Amino acid sequence: MIEMNLSRLNELTIIIYAISVLFYFIDFLHNNRKANRSAFWLLSVVWVMQTIFLFYEMIHTGKFPVLNIVEGLYFYTWVLITFSLLLNRFLRIDFILFFTNLIGFFMMAIHTFALTQSQSGALSDQLISELSIIHITMAILSYGAFSISFVFSLLYLLQYDLLKKKKWGKRLLRIEDLSKLDRVAYILNVIAVPMLLLSLILGAIWAYIKLDDFHWYDTKVLGSFTVLIVYSFYLYNKIVKELQGRTIALWNAASFLILLINFFLFGSLSRFHWF
Incomplete structure:
Protein backbone atom coordinates (compact mmCIF):
# COMPACT_ATOMS: atom_id res chain seq x y z
CA MET A 1 0.00 0.00 0.00
CA SER A 120 5.85 -5.98 -8.74
CA GLY A 121 4.82 -6.95 -12.28
CA ALA A 122 1.15 -5.92 -12.12
CA LEU A 123 1.92 -2.69 -10.26
CA SER A 124 4.74 -1.83 -12.65
CA ASP A 125 2.53 -2.31 -15.71
CA GLN A 126 -0.23 -0.21 -14.17
CA LEU A 127 2.08 2.67 -13.30
CA ILE A 128 3.81 2.66 -16.69
CA SER A 129 0.38 2.64 -18.34
CA GLU A 130 -0.71 5.61 -16.23
CA LEU A 131 2.44 7.54 -17.07
CA SER A 132 1.86 6.84 -20.76
CA ILE A 133 -1.66 8.24 -20.30
CA ILE A 134 -0.11 11.44 -18.94
CA HIS A 135 2.09 11.58 -22.06
CA ILE A 136 -0.88 11.07 -24.39
CA THR A 137 -3.09 13.54 -22.52
CA MET A 138 -0.44 16.27 -22.62
CA ALA A 139 0.14 15.68 -26.34
CA ILE A 140 -3.58 15.90 -27.16
CA LEU A 141 -4.00 19.03 -25.01
CA SER A 142 -1.13 20.67 -26.89
CA TYR A 143 -2.71 19.64 -30.20
CA GLY A 144 -5.98 21.17 -29.04
CA ALA A 145 -4.24 24.46 -28.23
CA PHE A 146 -2.48 24.42 -31.61
CA SER A 147 -5.83 23.82 -33.31
CA ILE A 148 -7.56 26.75 -31.63
CA SER A 149 -4.52 28.91 -32.39
CA PHE A 150 -4.93 27.95 -36.05
CA VAL A 151 -8.59 29.06 -35.96
CA PHE A 152 -7.56 32.47 -34.63
CA SER A 153 -4.93 32.80 -37.37
CA LEU A 154 -7.53 31.78 -39.95
CA LEU A 155 -9.87 34.49 -38.64
CA TYR A 156 -6.95 36.90 -38.78
CA LEU A 157 -6.36 36.12 -42.45
CA LEU A 158 -10.08 36.48 -43.20
CA GLN A 159 -10.29 39.80 -41.37
CA TYR A 160 -7.11 41.01 -43.06
CA ASP A 161 -8.55 40.14 -46.48
CA LEU A 162 -11.83 41.92 -45.72
CA LEU A 163 -10.03 45.05 -44.58
CA LYS A 164 -7.67 45.04 -47.55
CA LYS A 165 -10.57 44.74 -49.99
CA LYS A 166 -12.59 47.27 -47.95
CA LYS A 167 -15.53 44.92 -47.62
CA TRP A 168 -17.32 46.57 -44.73
CA GLY A 169 -20.27 44.72 -43.24
CA LYS A 170 -21.61 42.62 -40.38
CA ARG A 171 -19.07 39.87 -40.97
CA LEU A 172 -16.22 42.32 -40.47
CA LEU A 173 -17.76 43.68 -37.26
CA ARG A 174 -18.37 40.20 -35.79
CA ILE A 175 -14.70 39.20 -36.08
CA GLU A 176 -12.33 40.51 -33.42
CA ASP A 177 -9.71 43.13 -34.28
CA LEU A 178 -6.47 41.91 -35.85
CA SER A 179 -4.22 42.60 -32.86
CA LYS A 180 -6.38 40.53 -30.52
CA LEU A 181 -6.62 37.61 -32.96
CA ASP A 182 -2.84 37.63 -33.38
CA ARG A 183 -2.26 37.85 -29.63
CA VAL A 184 -4.55 34.97 -28.69
CA ALA A 185 -3.07 32.72 -31.39
CA TYR A 186 0.39 33.47 -30.03
CA ILE A 187 -0.56 32.84 -26.37
CA LEU A 188 -2.06 29.45 -27.26
CA ASN A 189 1.17 28.44 -28.99
CA VAL A 190 3.23 29.63 -26.02
CA ILE A 191 1.24 27.21 -23.85
CA ALA A 192 1.22 24.34 -26.36
CA VAL A 193 4.92 24.24 -27.29
CA PRO A 194 6.35 23.41 -23.83
CA MET A 195 3.42 21.06 -23.19
CA LEU A 196 4.28 19.11 -26.35
CA LEU A 197 7.97 19.11 -25.42
CA LEU A 198 7.27 17.63 -21.99
CA SER A 199 4.92 15.09 -23.55
CA LEU A 200 7.65 13.99 -25.99
CA ILE A 201 10.12 13.62 -23.10
CA LEU A 202 7.71 11.30 -21.26
CA GLY A 203 6.87 9.44 -24.47
CA ALA A 204 10.50 8.83 -25.40
CA ILE A 205 11.35 7.50 -21.94
CA TRP A 206 8.24 5.29 -21.92
CA ALA A 207 9.12 3.89 -25.36
CA TYR A 208 12.69 3.03 -24.34
CA ILE A 209 11.48 1.14 -21.28
CA LYS A 210 8.34 -0.52 -22.64
CA LEU A 211 9.09 -1.26 -26.30
CA ASP A 212 11.63 -3.71 -27.64
CA ASP A 213 11.67 -2.24 -31.15
CA PHE A 214 11.53 1.51 -30.51
CA HIS A 215 13.38 3.55 -33.14
CA TRP A 216 13.89 7.29 -33.41
CA TYR A 217 13.19 7.08 -37.14
CA ASP A 218 9.61 5.91 -36.53
CA THR A 219 7.36 8.14 -38.63
CA LYS A 220 5.31 9.43 -35.69
CA VAL A 221 8.40 10.18 -33.61
CA LEU A 222 10.00 12.14 -36.45
CA GLY A 223 6.68 13.84 -37.22
CA SER A 224 6.11 14.88 -33.60
CA PHE A 225 9.57 16.42 -33.29
CA THR A 226 9.03 18.15 -36.64
CA VAL A 227 5.82 19.69 -35.28
CA LEU A 228 7.72 20.85 -32.20
CA ILE A 229 10.50 22.39 -34.30
CA VAL A 230 8.09 24.14 -36.67
CA TYR A 231 6.11 25.72 -33.85
CA SER A 232 9.35 26.64 -32.05
CA PHE A 233 10.37 28.52 -35.18
CA TYR A 234 6.99 30.25 -35.04
CA LEU A 235 7.83 31.50 -31.56
CA TYR A 236 11.35 32.44 -32.68
CA ASN A 237 10.02 34.45 -35.63
CA LYS A 238 7.40 36.08 -33.45
CA ILE A 239 9.66 37.03 -30.54
CA VAL A 240 13.18 37.43 -31.95
CA LYS A 241 12.52 38.49 -35.53
CA GLU A 242 9.31 40.28 -34.48
CA LEU A 243 7.33 39.06 -37.47
CA GLN A 244 3.80 40.41 -37.38
CA GLY A 245 0.55 40.32 -39.25
CA ARG A 246 -0.23 38.18 -42.23
CA THR A 247 3.23 36.59 -42.46
CA ILE A 248 3.17 35.05 -38.98
CA ALA A 249 -0.50 34.04 -39.39
CA LEU A 250 0.41 32.14 -42.57
CA TRP A 251 3.32 30.49 -40.73
CA ASN A 252 0.92 29.36 -38.01
CA ALA A 253 -1.53 28.00 -40.57
CA ALA A 254 1.26 26.09 -42.35
CA SER A 255 2.45 24.70 -39.01
CA PHE A 256 -1.04 23.38 -38.33
CA LEU A 257 -1.10 21.60 -41.69
CA ILE A 258 2.13 19.83 -40.69
CA LEU A 259 0.45 18.89 -37.41
CA LEU A 260 -2.48 17.36 -39.31
CA ILE A 261 -0.12 15.37 -41.52
CA ASN A 262 1.63 14.07 -38.42
CA PHE A 263 -1.63 13.24 -36.66
CA PHE A 264 -3.39 11.40 -39.47
CA LEU A 265 -0.72 10.18 -41.91
CA PHE A 266 2.33 9.56 -39.73
CA GLY A 267 0.15 8.18 -36.93
CA SER A 268 -1.27 5.55 -39.28
CA LEU A 269 2.21 4.60 -40.51
CA SER A 270 3.70 4.31 -37.02
CA ARG A 271 4.19 0.88 -35.52
CA PHE A 272 3.19 1.81 -31.97
CA HIS A 273 1.16 5.04 -32.05
CA TRP A 274 -2.58 5.31 -32.43
CA PHE A 275 -2.96 9.07 -31.93
Whole structure:
Protein backbone atom coordinates (compact mmCIF):
# COMPACT_ATOMS: atom_id res chain seq x y z
CA MET A 1 0.00 0.00 0.00
CA ILE A 2 2.82 2.39 0.96
CA GLU A 3 4.65 1.40 -2.23
CA MET A 4 1.62 2.31 -4.32
CA ASN A 5 1.12 5.62 -2.51
CA LEU A 6 4.74 6.60 -3.10
CA SER A 7 4.36 5.80 -6.79
CA ARG A 8 1.24 7.97 -6.89
CA LEU A 9 3.24 10.73 -5.20
CA ASN A 10 5.83 10.51 -7.97
CA GLU A 11 3.14 10.75 -10.65
CA LEU A 12 1.57 13.79 -8.98
CA THR A 13 5.02 15.35 -8.64
CA ILE A 14 5.62 14.98 -12.39
CA ILE A 15 2.32 16.69 -13.21
CA ILE A 16 3.01 19.61 -10.85
CA TYR A 17 6.58 19.82 -12.15
CA ALA A 18 5.30 19.98 -15.74
CA ILE A 19 3.00 22.89 -14.88
CA SER A 20 5.89 24.67 -13.15
CA VAL A 21 8.09 24.27 -16.24
CA LEU A 22 5.25 25.67 -18.36
CA PHE A 23 5.10 28.81 -16.19
CA TYR A 24 8.89 29.17 -16.30
CA PHE A 25 8.69 28.97 -20.10
CA ILE A 26 6.14 31.81 -20.16
CA ASP A 27 8.38 33.84 -17.85
CA PHE A 28 11.40 33.06 -20.05
CA LEU A 29 9.62 34.47 -23.11
CA HIS A 30 7.95 37.50 -21.55
CA ASN A 31 9.65 38.26 -18.22
CA ASN A 32 6.26 37.68 -16.62
CA ARG A 33 6.55 38.07 -12.85
CA LYS A 34 3.19 36.42 -12.15
CA ALA A 35 4.22 33.36 -14.14
CA ASN A 36 7.58 33.34 -12.34
CA ARG A 37 5.92 33.45 -8.91
CA SER A 38 3.47 30.70 -9.87
CA ALA A 39 6.34 28.55 -11.16
CA PHE A 40 8.32 29.22 -7.96
CA TRP A 41 5.51 28.12 -5.65
CA LEU A 42 4.69 25.05 -7.73
CA LEU A 43 8.37 24.13 -7.77
CA SER A 44 8.40 24.60 -4.00
CA VAL A 45 5.57 22.07 -3.73
CA VAL A 46 7.60 19.65 -5.87
CA TRP A 47 10.61 20.20 -3.61
CA VAL A 48 8.56 19.48 -0.48
CA MET A 49 7.13 16.30 -2.01
CA GLN A 50 10.58 15.15 -3.13
CA THR A 51 12.07 15.92 0.28
CA ILE A 52 9.38 13.85 1.98
CA PHE A 53 10.13 10.93 -0.35
CA LEU A 54 13.88 11.39 0.15
CA PHE A 55 13.65 11.28 3.96
CA TYR A 56 11.24 8.33 3.81
CA GLU A 57 13.81 6.39 1.77
CA MET A 58 16.55 7.30 4.23
CA ILE A 59 14.47 6.15 7.21
CA HIS A 60 13.09 3.06 5.44
CA THR A 61 16.42 1.79 4.07
CA GLY A 62 18.71 3.19 6.77
CA LYS A 63 21.10 4.65 4.19
CA PHE A 64 21.55 7.74 2.09
CA PRO A 65 19.73 6.97 -1.22
CA VAL A 66 22.49 7.51 -3.78
CA LEU A 67 23.95 4.03 -4.12
CA ASN A 68 22.36 3.13 -7.46
CA ILE A 69 21.38 4.93 -10.66
CA VAL A 70 17.69 5.25 -9.78
CA GLU A 71 18.37 6.74 -6.37
CA GLY A 72 21.10 8.94 -7.83
CA LEU A 73 18.75 10.38 -10.45
CA TYR A 74 16.23 11.29 -7.77
CA PHE A 75 18.81 12.99 -5.58
CA TYR A 76 20.26 14.76 -8.64
CA THR A 77 16.78 16.12 -9.48
CA TRP A 78 16.31 17.22 -5.87
CA VAL A 79 19.63 19.09 -6.03
CA LEU A 80 18.64 20.81 -9.30
CA ILE A 81 15.31 21.93 -7.83
CA THR A 82 17.01 23.16 -4.65
CA PHE A 83 19.48 25.23 -6.67
CA SER A 84 16.64 26.54 -8.85
CA LEU A 85 14.69 27.71 -5.81
CA LEU A 86 17.77 29.41 -4.36
CA LEU A 87 18.58 31.11 -7.68
CA ASN A 88 14.99 32.26 -8.04
CA ARG A 89 14.84 33.52 -4.46
CA PHE A 90 18.19 35.29 -4.08
CA LEU A 91 19.90 35.89 -7.46
CA ARG A 92 16.97 36.31 -9.88
CA ILE A 93 18.85 34.64 -12.77
CA ASP A 94 15.61 34.05 -14.67
CA PHE A 95 16.86 32.76 -18.02
CA ILE A 96 18.60 29.77 -16.49
CA LEU A 97 15.56 28.54 -14.58
CA PHE A 98 13.54 27.19 -17.51
CA PHE A 99 16.43 25.16 -18.93
CA THR A 100 17.57 23.90 -15.52
CA ASN A 101 14.10 22.65 -14.67
CA LEU A 102 13.68 21.13 -18.12
CA ILE A 103 16.71 18.97 -17.29
CA GLY A 104 15.25 18.30 -13.85
CA PHE A 105 11.91 17.23 -15.34
CA PHE A 106 13.70 14.88 -17.73
CA MET A 107 15.65 13.27 -14.89
CA MET A 108 12.54 13.05 -12.71
CA ALA A 109 10.67 11.30 -15.52
CA ILE A 110 13.53 8.79 -16.01
CA HIS A 111 13.57 8.09 -12.28
CA THR A 112 9.80 7.55 -12.13
CA PHE A 113 9.79 5.14 -15.08
CA ALA A 114 12.86 3.33 -13.78
CA LEU A 115 11.26 3.07 -10.33
CA THR A 116 8.35 1.14 -11.78
CA GLN A 117 10.75 -1.50 -13.05
CA SER A 118 11.58 -2.44 -9.45
CA GLN A 119 7.91 -2.80 -8.50
CA SER A 120 5.85 -5.98 -8.74
CA GLY A 121 4.82 -6.95 -12.28
CA ALA A 122 1.15 -5.92 -12.12
CA LEU A 123 1.92 -2.69 -10.26
CA SER A 124 4.74 -1.83 -12.65
CA ASP A 125 2.53 -2.31 -15.71
CA GLN A 126 -0.23 -0.21 -14.17
CA LEU A 127 2.08 2.67 -13.30
CA ILE A 128 3.81 2.66 -16.69
CA SER A 129 0.38 2.64 -18.34
CA GLU A 130 -0.71 5.61 -16.23
CA LEU A 131 2.44 7.54 -17.07
CA SER A 132 1.86 6.84 -20.76
CA ILE A 133 -1.66 8.24 -20.30
CA ILE A 134 -0.11 11.44 -18.94
CA HIS A 135 2.09 11.58 -22.06
CA ILE A 136 -0.88 11.07 -24.39
CA THR A 137 -3.09 13.54 -22.52
CA MET A 138 -0.44 16.27 -22.62
CA ALA A 139 0.14 15.68 -26.34
CA ILE A 140 -3.58 15.90 -27.16
CA LEU A 141 -4.00 19.03 -25.01
CA SER A 142 -1.13 20.67 -26.89
CA TYR A 143 -2.71 19.64 -30.20
CA GLY A 144 -5.98 21.17 -29.04
CA ALA A 145 -4.24 24.46 -28.23
CA PHE A 146 -2.48 24.42 -31.61
CA SER A 147 -5.83 23.82 -33.31
CA ILE A 148 -7.56 26.75 -31.63
CA SER A 149 -4.52 28.91 -32.39
CA PHE A 150 -4.93 27.95 -36.05
CA VAL A 151 -8.59 29.06 -35.96
CA PHE A 152 -7.56 32.47 -34.63
CA SER A 153 -4.93 32.80 -37.37
CA LEU A 154 -7.53 31.78 -39.95
CA LEU A 155 -9.87 34.49 -38.64
CA TYR A 156 -6.95 36.90 -38.78
CA LEU A 157 -6.36 36.12 -42.45
CA LEU A 158 -10.08 36.48 -43.20
CA GLN A 159 -10.29 39.80 -41.37
CA TYR A 160 -7.11 41.01 -43.06
CA ASP A 161 -8.55 40.14 -46.48
CA LEU A 162 -11.83 41.92 -45.72
CA LEU A 163 -10.03 45.05 -44.58
CA LYS A 164 -7.67 45.04 -47.55
CA LYS A 165 -10.57 44.74 -49.99
CA LYS A 166 -12.59 47.27 -47.95
CA LYS A 167 -15.53 44.92 -47.62
CA TRP A 168 -17.32 46.57 -44.73
CA GLY A 169 -20.27 44.72 -43.24
CA LYS A 170 -21.61 42.62 -40.38
CA ARG A 171 -19.07 39.87 -40.97
CA LEU A 172 -16.22 42.32 -40.47
CA LEU A 173 -17.76 43.68 -37.26
CA ARG A 174 -18.37 40.20 -35.79
CA ILE A 175 -14.70 39.20 -36.08
CA GLU A 176 -12.33 40.51 -33.42
CA ASP A 177 -9.71 43.13 -34.28
CA LEU A 178 -6.47 41.91 -35.85
CA SER A 179 -4.22 42.60 -32.86
CA LYS A 180 -6.38 40.53 -30.52
CA LEU A 181 -6.62 37.61 -32.96
CA ASP A 182 -2.84 37.63 -33.38
CA ARG A 183 -2.26 37.85 -29.63
CA VAL A 184 -4.55 34.97 -28.69
CA ALA A 185 -3.07 32.72 -31.39
CA TYR A 186 0.39 33.47 -30.03
CA ILE A 187 -0.56 32.84 -26.37
CA LEU A 188 -2.06 29.45 -27.26
CA ASN A 189 1.17 28.44 -28.99
CA VAL A 190 3.23 29.63 -26.02
CA ILE A 191 1.24 27.21 -23.85
CA ALA A 192 1.22 24.34 -26.36
CA VAL A 193 4.92 24.24 -27.29
CA PRO A 194 6.35 23.41 -23.83
CA MET A 195 3.42 21.06 -23.19
CA LEU A 196 4.28 19.11 -26.35
CA LEU A 197 7.97 19.11 -25.42
CA LEU A 198 7.27 17.63 -21.99
CA SER A 199 4.92 15.09 -23.55
CA LEU A 200 7.65 13.99 -25.99
CA ILE A 201 10.12 13.62 -23.10
CA LEU A 202 7.71 11.30 -21.26
CA GLY A 203 6.87 9.44 -24.47
CA ALA A 204 10.50 8.83 -25.40
CA ILE A 205 11.35 7.50 -21.94
CA TRP A 206 8.24 5.29 -21.92
CA ALA A 207 9.12 3.89 -25.36
CA TYR A 208 12.69 3.03 -24.34
CA ILE A 209 11.48 1.14 -21.28
CA LYS A 210 8.34 -0.52 -22.64
CA LEU A 211 9.09 -1.26 -26.30
CA ASP A 212 11.63 -3.71 -27.64
CA ASP A 213 11.67 -2.24 -31.15
CA PHE A 214 11.53 1.51 -30.51
CA HIS A 215 13.38 3.55 -33.14
CA TRP A 216 13.89 7.29 -33.41
CA TYR A 217 13.19 7.08 -37.14
CA ASP A 218 9.61 5.91 -36.53
CA THR A 219 7.36 8.14 -38.63
CA LYS A 220 5.31 9.43 -35.69
CA VAL A 221 8.40 10.18 -33.61
CA LEU A 222 10.00 12.14 -36.45
CA GLY A 223 6.68 13.84 -37.22
CA SER A 224 6.11 14.88 -33.60
CA PHE A 225 9.57 16.42 -33.29
CA THR A 226 9.03 18.15 -36.64
CA VAL A 227 5.82 19.69 -35.28
CA LEU A 228 7.72 20.85 -32.20
CA ILE A 229 10.50 22.39 -34.30
CA VAL A 230 8.09 24.14 -36.67
CA TYR A 231 6.11 25.72 -33.85
CA SER A 232 9.35 26.64 -32.05
CA PHE A 233 10.37 28.52 -35.18
CA TYR A 234 6.99 30.25 -35.04
CA LEU A 235 7.83 31.50 -31.56
CA TYR A 236 11.35 32.44 -32.68
CA ASN A 237 10.02 34.45 -35.63
CA LYS A 238 7.40 36.08 -33.45
CA ILE A 239 9.66 37.03 -30.54
CA VAL A 240 13.18 37.43 -31.95
CA LYS A 241 12.52 38.49 -35.53
CA GLU A 242 9.31 40.28 -34.48
CA LEU A 243 7.33 39.06 -37.47
CA GLN A 244 3.80 40.41 -37.38
CA GLY A 245 0.55 40.32 -39.25
CA ARG A 246 -0.23 38.18 -42.23
CA THR A 247 3.23 36.59 -42.46
CA ILE A 248 3.17 35.05 -38.98
CA ALA A 249 -0.50 34.04 -39.39
CA LEU A 250 0.41 32.14 -42.57
CA TRP A 251 3.32 30.49 -40.73
CA ASN A 252 0.92 29.36 -38.01
CA ALA A 253 -1.53 28.00 -40.57
CA ALA A 254 1.26 26.09 -42.35
CA SER A 255 2.45 24.70 -39.01
CA PHE A 256 -1.04 23.38 -38.33
CA LEU A 257 -1.10 21.60 -41.69
CA ILE A 258 2.13 19.83 -40.69
CA LEU A 259 0.45 18.89 -37.41
CA LEU A 260 -2.48 17.36 -39.31
CA ILE A 261 -0.12 15.37 -41.52
CA ASN A 262 1.63 14.07 -38.42
CA PHE A 263 -1.63 13.24 -36.66
CA PHE A 264 -3.39 11.40 -39.47
CA LEU A 265 -0.72 10.18 -41.91
CA PHE A 266 2.33 9.56 -39.73
CA GLY A 267 0.15 8.18 -36.93
CA SER A 268 -1.27 5.55 -39.28
CA LEU A 269 2.21 4.60 -40.51
CA SER A 270 3.70 4.31 -37.02
CA ARG A 271 4.19 0.88 -35.52
CA PHE A 272 3.19 1.81 -31.97
CA HIS A 273 1.16 5.04 -32.05
CA TRP A 274 -2.58 5.31 -32.43
CA PHE A 275 -2.96 9.07 -31.93
